[in-house]
Amino acid sequence: MTRTQWTIHGEHVVDENRHIKLSTVDVELPDGVKFTQYIARMPCCAMTLVLNDHREALLMYRHRFIIDKWVWELPGGYVDHSEDIAEAAAREVEEETGWRPRSMEHLVTYQPAIGTLDQPQAIYLARGADLTDTTPDINEAENIQWVPLNQAVAMIDRSEIVGAATVIGLYRALSLPA
Template identity: 40%
Template sequence: MGWIVRSEQDLYRDKWVHLTSADVELPDGRHLDHRVIRTAAPGAGAVVVDQGRVLLIWRHRFITDTHAWEIPQGSIRPGEDPADGAAREAEEETGWRPEKPLRPLVYAQPSPGIMSSEHHIYRADGATYIGPPKDAFESDKIEWVPLNEIRGLIDKQHVVAGTTLVALLYLLTEGDCNTE
């Protein structure tokens, strides 16, 4: 039983985001005035694993005024293959070039109740350091974090971003990750 969008009205639009007000008819016939956020491009991220460690960035998110560990991720450019976008973002944000081929790890829609954002997350086994990150403003520090510390970081709320949580928890279920 689906919700039916009867109409949408533009509230705001720029090159990154499109905000609308949707008149949604619920299955019981009632109507709901719902906000919808449509993102301009899907995102891609990379979980880079090497020797029982994962490459993470410690960053500040001004909206929530919090610091936490995240995987490198960002928008896929028009015409760009999602795996190539994930590799590019990892390199730009960390200075580490993921080993190819990147393999699909997990696909996520972080908040489908309000936004259209799609995240394609890939896994790389190893990386080569090529120099300081191009986008040094993205993080306060870049570290290889032991996989056996991930659960503790989540418990201490040092990993809170939805896509990073999904990616790391999924990674830990793969069975081939040595967390010793």
Template identity: 30%
Template sequence: MEWKSYGRRRVYDSPYVEVWLDDVDIPGVGRIDHHVVTMPRASTTSVVTDDQGRFLLLYRHRFITGRWGWEVPAGWAEPGEDPAVAIAREVEEETGWRPGQVVPLVEYDALAGISTMRFRCFHVTGCKYVGEPTDRSEASRVEWLTEREVVKLLAAGDVPDGPSLAALSYYLGPHRLLGGAVSDVR
């Protein structure tokens, strides 16, 4: 069943998020105002690995959820910026490691029922250490972890960030099972 839209009105906007009310007709329910959250900038994530099979992760606190956890490097692309260039910039700013190669891994809709937020995830390799992270607000620690350590963190719930959980799980699952093939990204 497909919903029919009769228009939308903006409720709130900022450089980071926009909230809309869409006037929609839902088959079997009727017309309602449905909240839609949009992001003015493209979201990017990365799975960063080295030639020893380790993963580069950030340990940080998220004040909104009040939780500490491990995350992959991530961030927004500036308007008009290529998402691959954006994630290379974010990896270096957040970790102090300059990417060598950045290739598409997978794309997905993060909150398809309420948001247009779409994440583009990249696999980053060939990193060279260039110094301390320039964005010191991103993490308490930046560490290279073994695959076994990452799998244990995932299983223990110590990767509570959805985009990080999706990126790492996709890399360790379908990406590996397909022999490292890139997903059919749109």
């Protein structure tokens, strides 16, 4: 099998800050066709599926203005530059929900939109969590609930859960031993 690669002729940064680098890239396909592609590069995100002993998932209800929709999601956020990814995932759970995970186990890392976006998404599993005296960030969630796993999966079908990390995490949890 012969592998052919695209040729990159240059990249021009359009805008950049600590959360995103937006560029245009001049590309040539193996057949000679040339075009300009927009790409975005973002830091790694770490999310955590927290399951308790009753196989309930810790979910946050929040408004996502980009899609103008209220949705349920796993807690998570950006990994700081030199931060351990599992530690970042656990930190985000506590900051956003007030619960501290008891354990952290890597489930999967994926890229959500590899044709345009470079942003690794790491999902961790926490088996159990302890309520802390941390007050959850009011800007993060309207509501925080433990939702039975089977109900959470049904929420995907009703478009109450639409974020890729939450969908992937919940479907992955179905294959975990009880």
